[in-house]
Amino acid sequence: VEASIPEPQRAAWSRNQIQSFTDKDGFEKEVVRHVETTLARSMFNCDESAAYSATSLAFRDRLIKDWNKTQQRQTYRDTKRVYYLSLEFLMGRALDNAMLNVGLKDAAKGGLADLGFRIEDIIGQEHDAALGNGGLGRLAACFLDSLASLNYPAWGYGLRYRYGIFKQEIIDGYQVEVPDYWLDFNPWEFPRHDVTVDIQFFGHVSKTTKDDGKTAAIWEGGEIVQAVAYDVPIPGYDTPTTNNLRLWSSKASGGEFDFQKFNNGDYESSVAEQQRAETISAVLYPNDNLERGKELRLKQQYFWVAASLYDIVRRFKKSKRGWNEFADQVAIQLNDTHPTLAIVELQRILLDIEGLEWDVAWDIVTKTFGYTNHTVLPEALEKWPVGLVQYLLPRHLQIIYDINLYFLQTVEKAFPKDRDMLTRVSIIEESQPKMVRMAHLAIVGSHKVNGVAELHSDLIKTTIFKDFVEVYGPDKFTNVTNGITPRRWLHQANPRLSELIASKCGGNGFLKDLTQLNRLEAHAKDAAFRREWAEIKYANKVRLAKHIKNVTGVTVNPAALFDVQVKRIHEYKRQQLNIFGVIHRYLTLKGMSVEERKKQLPRVSVFGGKAAPGYWMAKQIIHLINAVGSVINKDEEIGDLLKVIFLEDYNVSKAEMICPASDLSEHISTAGTEASGTSNMKFVLNGGLIIGTCDGANIEITREIGESNIFLFGNLAEDVEDLRHAHNYGSHSIDSDLEKVFGTIESGTFGTPHDFSAMIAAVRHHGDYYLVSDDFHSYMETHRLVDESYRNQDEWVSKCITSVARMGFFSSDRCINEYADGIWNVEPLVVQE
Ligand code: GPU
Numbered sequence: 001v002e003a004s005i006p007e008p009q010r011a012a013w014s015r016n017q018i019q020s021f022t023d024k025d026g027f028e029k030e031v032v033r034h035v036e037t038t039l040a041r042s043m044f045n046c047d048e049s050a051a052y053s054a055t056s057l058a059f060r061d062r063l064i065k066d067w068n069k070t071q072q073r074q075t076y077r078d079t080k081r082v083y084y085l086s087l088e089f090l091m092g093r094a095l096d097n098a099m100l101n102v103g104l105k106d107a108a109k110g111g112l113a114d115l116g117f118r119i120e121d122i123i124g125q126e127h128d129a130a131l132g133n134g135g136l137g138r139l140a141a142c143f144l145d146s147l148a149s150l151n152y153p154a155w156g157y158g159l160r161y162r163y164g165i166f167k168q169e170i171i172d173g174y175q176v177e178v179p180d181y182w183l184d185f186n187p188w189e190f191p192r193h194d195v196t197v198d199i200q201f202f203g204h205v206s207k208t209t210k211d212d213g214k215t216a217a218i219w220e221g222g223e224i225v226q227a228v229a230y231d232v233p234i235p236g237y238d239t240p241t242t243n244n245l246r247l248w249s250s251k252a253s254g255g256e257f258d259f260q261k262f263n264n265g266d267y268e269s270s271v272a273e274q275q276r277a278e279t280i281s282a283v284l285y286p287n288d289n290l291e292r293g294k295e296l297r298l299k300q301q302y303f304w305v306a307a308s309l310y311d312i313v314r315r316f317k318k319s320k321r322g323w324n325e326f327a328d329q330v331a332i333q334l335n336d337t338h339p340t341l342a343i344v345e346l347q348r349i350l351l352d353i354e355g356l357e358w359d360v361a362w363d364i365v366t367k368t369f370g371y372t373n374h375t376v377l378p379e380a381l382e383k384w385p386v387g388l389v390q391y392l393l394p395r396h397l398q399i400i401y402d403i404n405l406y407f408l409q410t411v412e413k414a415f416p417k418d419r420d421m422l423t424r425v426s427i428i429e430e431s432q433p434k435m436v437r438m439a440h441l442a443i444v445g446s447h448k449v450n451g452v453a454e455l456h457s458d459l460i461k462t463t464i465f466k467d468f469v470e471v472y473g474p475d476k477f478t479n480v481t482n483g484i485t486p487r488r489w490l491h492q493a494n495p496r497l498s499e500l501i502a503s504k505c506g507g508n509g510f511l512k513d514l515t516q517l518n519r520l521e522a523h524a525k526d527a528a529f530r531r532e533w534a535e536i537k538y539a540n541k542v543r544l545a546k547h548i549k550n551v552t553g554v555t556v557n558p559a560a561l562f563d564v565q566v567k568r569i570h571e572y573k574r575q576q577l578n579i580f581g582v583i584h585r586y587l588t589l590k591g592m593s594v595e596e597r598k599k600q601l602p603r604v605s606v607f608g609g610k611a612a613p614g615y616w617m618a619k620q621i622i623h624l625i626n627a628v629g630s631v632i633n634k635d636e637e638i639g640d641l642l643k644v645i646f647l648e649d650y651n652v653s654k655a656e657m658i659c660p661a662s663d664l665s666e667h668i669s670t671a672g673t674e675a676s677g678t679s680n681m682k683f684v685l686n687g688g689l690i691i692g693t694c695d696g697a698n699i700e701i702t703r704e705i706g707e708s709n710i711f712l713f714g715n716l717a718e719d720v721e722d723l724r725h726a727h728n729y730g731s732h733s734i735d736s737d738l739e740k741v742f743g744t745i746e747s748g749t750f751g752t753p754h755d756f757s758a759m760i761a762a763v764r765h766h767g768d769y770y771l772v773s774d775d776f777h778s779y780m781e782t783h784r785l786v787d788e789s790y791r792n793q794d795e796w797v798s799k800c801i802t803s804v805a806r807m808g809f810f811s812s813d814r815c816i817n818e819y820a821d822g823i824w825n826v827e828p829l830v831v832q833e
Contacts, residue, residue: 002719007408009600010258012025015794018028020060020061020062020065020272021062021104021107022107023107024106024107024111024114025109025222026105026107026110027058027104027108027110027111028059028111028114028115030054030057030058030125031051031054031055031058031111031112031115032054032120032529034049034053034054034057034058035051035054035680036054038054038057039054041079042158043115043136046115047092047123048117048125049122049125051097051115051122052122052123052125052126052578053185053187055095055108055122055736056094056095056098056108056187056188056272056492056779057187058108058189059099059102059104059108060098060187060233060362062102062104062194063098063233063235063242064156064233066233066235066240066241066242067233067242068261069240069242069243070240070242070243070813071244073831074153074176074829076327077153077829078319078330079153079154079314079329079826079827079829080328080330080331080825080826080827081154081155081201081329081330081331081826082152082154082155082331082332082819082820082824082826083154083156083308083312083331083332083333083344084135084140084143084147084154084155084156084333084335085157085304085305085308085332085333085334085335085338085339086136086140086156086157086158086335086338087159087284087301087304087336087339088131088132088133088136088137088140088284088335089129089131089132089140089141089156089158089159089245089247089737090129090130090131090132090133090134090137090138090139090140090141090165090652091128091129091130091131091141091232091418091426091652092128092129092130092651092652092653092655092656093123093126093127093128093129093142093652093653094126094129094188094232095122095123095126096123096376096400096492097145097235097487097488097669097693098235098238098491100487100491101235101236101237101238101487102235102785103219103238105119106130113495117535117597119584120793122494124651127184128182128651128652129164129167129186129188130164130165130180130182130651131158131159131160131161131164131247131284132164132165132284133165133284133287133288133568134288134567134568135285135288135374135567135568135676135677135678135679136288136335138652138678139335139452139482139678139812140156140158140171140335140734140763141652142409142483142485142488142678142812143156143232143677143812143815143816144156144234144243144252144357144814145236145237145485145487145488146247146483146485146811146812146815146816147234147236147243147816148234148235148237148239148241148242148243148827149236149237149238149239149241149485149487149512149813150813150817150820150828151236151241151828151831152241152243152680152817152820152826152827152828152829153243153826153829154243154460154826155243155244155246155306156234156243156244156245156246157243157245157246157247157248157304157311157332158245158247158304159247159248159281159300159303159304160230160247160248160249160281161187161281161282161283161284162181162183162281162282162283162286163179163180163181163282163283163313164180164182164280164284165180165277165284165286165477165651166178166286166610166612166613166647167179167180167649168178168610168650169242169244169648169649170212170622170626170648172631172648173622173623173626173627174619174622174623174626175610175611175619175623175730177286177613185191185600187708187721188232188530189230189231189247190230190231190232190233191227191228191229191230191233192228192229192230192231193231195228195229196226196227196229196312197226197227197230197306197307197537197614198224198225198226198227198312199224199225199226199227199250199302199303199306199307199504200219200222200223200224200306201222201223201224201299201302201392201393202221202222202223202391202394203219203221203222203226203296203394203666204219204220204221204222204393204394204788205217205218205219205220205394205395205398205490206218206220206299209358210355210424212218213338215234216352216355217351217352217398217408218352218394218453219352219394219395219520221630224251224252224253224276225250225252225253225280225303226250226251226252226277227247227248227249227250227303227304227307227719227827228248228249228308229246229249229252229307229311230246230247230248230249230250231244231245231246231247232244232245232246232247233245235477237487237511237512238508238511239831239833240831241829246308246311248281248303248304248307248308249281249542250277250278250280250303250813251258251274251278251400252273252274252276252277252278253277253278253749254273258786264328271506275412276484280296280303281294281298281299281303282365282685285297285300286610286613287614287615288568288570289375289377289380289568289570289572290379290612290615291377291379291380291381291382291383292614293383293384293385295388295392297801298384298388298392299392301338301339301395302341302345302392302393303398304339304342305342305344305345305819306341306343308339309342309346309349312330313330313346313349316330318338321353323350323360323364324364325796326364326368327364327367330368331370331372331823331824331825331826332368332369332370332432333369333370333372333819333823333824334369334370334371334372334442334446334477335372335374336372336373336374336375337371337373337381337382337439337442338382338441339799340371340382340438340439340445341368341393341396341734342369342447343365343403343441343442343445344396344399344400344403344441344445344568345363345396346358346364346365346368346369347361347365347397347403348363348395350364352395352400353613355713358402362403362406363602365445366445366446366447366809367447369413369446369447369450370443370446370447370448370449370450370622370793370819370823370824371442371445371446371448371450372449372450372451372452372674373439373450373451373452373460373465374452374671374675374676375440376456376459376463376464376671376673376675377572378645381437381438381439382438382439382550383429383435383436383437383438383463383742384435384438385433385435386428386433386434386435386436387433387724388662389436393801396621397436400427400436400441401428402426402428402590403408403441403444403445404426404428404444404564407425407427407444408422408425408426410471411425411471414471415470415471416829417518422472423469425440425467425468425770426440426442427440428440430509439464439465440468443465443468443472443476445767447476447823448476448477448478448822448823449465449468449476450477450478450479450480450794450823451477451479451480451675451720452479452480452481452482452676452696452697453479453481453482453675453676453696453697453699453700454479454481454699454700455662455672455694455695455696455699456479456557456675456676456719457477457478457479458479459672459717460477461474461477465477467760477678478821478822478823479821480815480818480822481676481680481697481700481809481810481815481817482676482677482678482681482697482810482812482815483678483809483810483811483813483814483816484598484681484682484685484810484811484812485811485812485813486510486511486514486679486685486811486813487511488656488680489656489659489682489686490511490685490686490687491508491511492656493655493656493659493660493682493686494536494540494659494660494686496536496540497533497536497660497686497687498511499538500532500533500536501517501520502803504519504520504523504529505517505519505520505563506519513808513811513813514807514808514809514810514811514814515808515809516808517804517805517806517807517808518805518806518808520801520804520805521801521802521805521806523801524798524802524805527794529611529801530794530797530798530801533687533800533801534793534797534798535688536687537660537661537663537800538558538559540660540661541558541661541663542563543608543661544558544562544657544728545557545558545655545660546644547647548606548647551647551648552645552646552647554629554633554643556604556640556643556645557602557604557640557643558572559602559604559665560601560602560603560604560640560664561601561604561663561786561790562604562606562661562663563601563603563604563605563606563662563664563665563666563691563786564606564607564608564658564661564662564664564665564666565578565606565607565608565609565666565668565689566606566607566608566609566610566650566654566655566658566665566679566770567609567650567664567677567679568609568610569609569610569615569618569622570615570618570620571617571618571769571770572667572669572670572672572674572770573669574668574669574670575607575609575621576587576604576624576666576670576759576770576772576787577775577776577779578607578666579621579624579625579628579774579790580738580772580776581642581776581779581780582628582632582642582644582746583628583741583750583781584737584738584740584741584780585603585747585783586628586632586635586638586642587740587741587831588639588742589638589642589767597637597641600641600832601787601791602640602641602642603641603642603643603646604642604643604644604645605642605643605645606645606658606662607644607645607646607647608646608647608648608650608654608658609650611650612648617758617762619757620756620758620759621759622646623755624745624750624755624756624758625644625646626646627750627755627756628644628750629644629645629646631749631750632644633645635680650827655682657677659682659683659686659688660686660687662683662686663688663689663796664682664686664688664689664690664691664711664774664786664790665683665688665689665690665691666690666691666692667679667680667690667691667693667695667696667698668691668692668693668775668779669693669695669696670693670695670720670770670771671693671694671695671714671716671717671719671720671771672717672720673693673695673770674695674696675696676696676697677695677696677697677698678697679697680692680697680698680701681697681701681807681810682805683806684701684705684803684810685804685810687800687801687803687804687806688802689709689710689711689781689784689786689796689799689803690710690711691711691713691779691786692710692711692712692713693712693713693714693715693775694712694714694716694717695717697810698710698712700809701807701810703800704806704807704809704810705803705806705807706802706806707801707819708799709802709803710803711782711785711786711789711801712782713770713775713778713779713781713782714774714775714778714779715775717772720771723771723774723787724767724769724771727732727767727768727769728767732767732768732773733745734763734764734768735773735774735776735777736771737776737777737780738763738773738776740763742760742763744761746760
């Protein structure tokens, strides 16, 4: 069909396309048109929800044009493309981002005002796209923003979950999970019912002899599920490049129903089959830093990986190039081990379908893939039972065994007679049952492996992947420190601060080259500038205080120090250390005379974050925070001096409100456990200071902004092992202040002590694996330093300004350029307008 339309005709059509709006009046016309036609409503009953829909549709129309042109340009120029495979994309809201990236937010603001709406209210109508758990998924979203903003020809590939991360409600202090059905109305996705891939599961493998006498494997039988593409446009900031995020949705391959069964009267089972197929992309697994080995999860992984690779190979084949050029045209990045089957799938395609020799195919595969590791925590490292892989993907298991065989042969040559080495590096773990180690497969099948912050990248080389450094040498392993997009996390989340910064940095250039923030440094000592800066922070705190009042009923004083810890709830992230610290602060205040109390600095401790539904201890931590809050917040003796708030349902859009309102944020993981952390960067970029451990990216943040601008405490990663050993085999005495906190909990001050006994026992009797007691004293001392420092507002604000000025390194643009240079070998596609 495409080819039958003559070129002049096509060119004429594209010249005559309806022009998009460029100003307020044009925007208004488009909104009215969409309300009255697309939505079939009258302007007389256009409510905020309809105004949101129409505004989104108006901006979507604009994006589509840039998007089409970008795809045409990339096809025409046919340079190397990057494919970012991630099971999670935590995108948040799209409208505000689209308005800012396209550069017409002011037009929309004016237009909406004419129609009787406040733009904030309209933006607030949008449901977050929450197809991720936490940092890993949000990193993928920041990367998409940078890839488009820097004009890289890039695609994201993921799953279109019908249910994203659950919505969290707090009922009687406990977390309750509610399904997040987000697809009611989503103007940001385009179903591509013509882009489908049949995905095979189960079945068996037979051998056949080809014409040339060689044998080939044939995978047949089993069942077929269809993958349908849904495309989401990803606009770059201040560039026409609009890339594509392709999400796959599953459905039964037979179309709506199996008519055979239907006609035979077996209606129910034909519907059941339909539903079973749709289950694959139904729900995001809500675990962060934890793998639970569920069969459906493995199905999700293969479904998504196979559909994506089919699509990538199909696109490559259109270029009519030879396979020897594949790795020059295609770079695929594996976001953690979740997409590792892509390595096996590409080898299968090249070997079984395209008929390449093993070595030729394998060379292409390893040149194509890069693998990013995001954790050293053992419970998060993926392993799949061999039996399950055999049953679900029989041909893939054979290929995995062959990959392992050839790999172990080379290891054997380099380390003759070292049986232990072979056992340690093998892709197959010889356990009961045998397991496929996905990280090992990812390393063997990639040309580069990277960690996400310097400490983390060093740790993977010296701990979990140590043997592989010996096998491959150190150059296969590299570091790319994480970054965040300043568009969403500064310009969008904190428009007033962004504007103030622009006024001192010579305009908005810093949003594309974040190192330009260094121009601020000269102004840190300027009293008038500091006042403006502080005034913006205060306004952001007022806004958060209002939100807190609305959702919890608690009044907090915006002049208090806002101390924030928002992230997934996890023992290694140590929210328990924070809440024990809060209790200690409360006890200290209670022990003071009225006079003494008057001299104290008021504080608001804000917590937020979801616990995995099956993570009992994390749920107990949430319960304790709420229990403590409900006692302290109504203690009239304490009043404004201390408030404890748990904000329910922490997500991307709430983060955009919370980050700009923090004075101090907590990044207090046990040293060596947090691979990088990225909210640490968001908080500093928004003019807040950090209390933190020497862990993840905190270390590099310290190096950049200076030791005097961060509150570090606690034991170092290099000492953790010895301390744990001492807990278990030596004497383990608990910090005396922490004992007082435990005593208070056990006396029933915060409700039934039994509810919290496991949390206390974890420290006292079960080895205190996360070193809560070891770090408690230094944590509390450091909080005292924070108070002291905050009293001198001039100095505090200077620290904040200086820190922001030195944050240029943490842009995800820098990070993406490092991947492009060091791992992908891709270049931006310059746009000539
Ligand atoms: N991370 Br593994 C997740 O959010 N989920 C996971 O399942 C795994 C890692 C995080 C790390 O915990 C965090 O330190 C890092 O900043 C982030 O990935 C992005 O690299």
